[in-house]
Amino acid sequence: MGPATMLLRGFALPYVPELLLAITNIEAASPFRHMVTPGGFTMSVALTNCGALGWTTDRRGYRYTSVDPDTGEPWPMMPTVFARLANEAAAAAGFDGFTPDACLVNRYLPGSRLSLHQDKNERDYAAPIVSVSLGMRATFLFGGDARTDPTVKVPLYHGDVMVWGGADRLRYHGVMPLKDEPHALLGSQRINFTFRKAG
Template sequence: MMSLFADELPWRFDLVPGAVVLHRFALHEASGLLETITAVASQATFRHLVTPGGLTMSVAMTNCGQKGWHSDAHGYRYTTHDPLSGKPWPDMPANLRLLAQRAAQEAGYPDFHPDACLINRYVPGARLSLHQDKDEQDRAAPIVSVSLGLPAVFQFGGATRQSPVQRVLLEHGDVVVWGGPSRLFYHGVQPLKEGAHPDTGAVRYNLTFRKTC
């Protein structure tokens, strides 16, 4: 497993063609991002979604932007309204959108205009199994993923579930961007370990920006 905090590793790390880790890219604005997450969650509360197969996800989530991602017995999909409240998802705050655009630009994806931000909340033991992000109509746009709080082991594989997997330790302020030839590569997060972060306590947050259509 690679730790991006080793002194000999570069600030930018290419996982595979099209996939880039930007070490500490969001660190200086992390406090503002956490405040924004709290504000979004006050309008659209965190919830544990259920998969079409009936399993409850260990990661709690909410959304902001024109679209929000949802899962239930009817399948995976994007919606314009929060199914819990019936209201439109909160607007994507400018600081989130601008961060995603800057990260995409740095990774080689100019003109990224996300219309959805998935906000995931991990507590110790929560995990995200290997999966593809394929519910978006616009797959020419990259995925931008921001890590805040407790460290987590990010898994990045290949075009099939059986592809070899790289494991990277992501910490507070790290950003991963993938698109182009790696846009549909499998990825996930190993179970979060116990710990306490000075800004988030026993929690990790992940902001995932998408262009859905």
């Protein structure tokens, strides 16, 4: 996929019970919501955040904020298990010392998709992106440095962690529309969360 990209199959499986409890607590404080892009498009993926910073979008643009715009309160603190998983997965992929300050938590339902995009609202491109998949299988699209570059289709399963950084940090990526193939634990949904060094 790339010189600085690694897919860690099943890496998150030992953490799953703690992760699901943590997600429930995050959702209670900052519920999932369908954000609107600057172009007026309502995202099919529901989103919330945890950590010192949270990613948000509206008609004014894409950005990170320290406060949840829906609640007026700081985003929930990043759970210890989240930070530990992010650090250990990054180290396994060759990125030692990764300490994220933002985690985007996405909930996909059947038909949800994520169009090709770059993660470029962060200040620190030296840090990797660590992406964790739970629940239904997804087909991840991993492209090049231009939106028109060919993409590789990567199946992602419950417990998989994908890490990319370095020369691959700004590659375009997305998710194809999710098929309704219920997962034994999470049913007809996929939870994906991505760790970043945003500030």
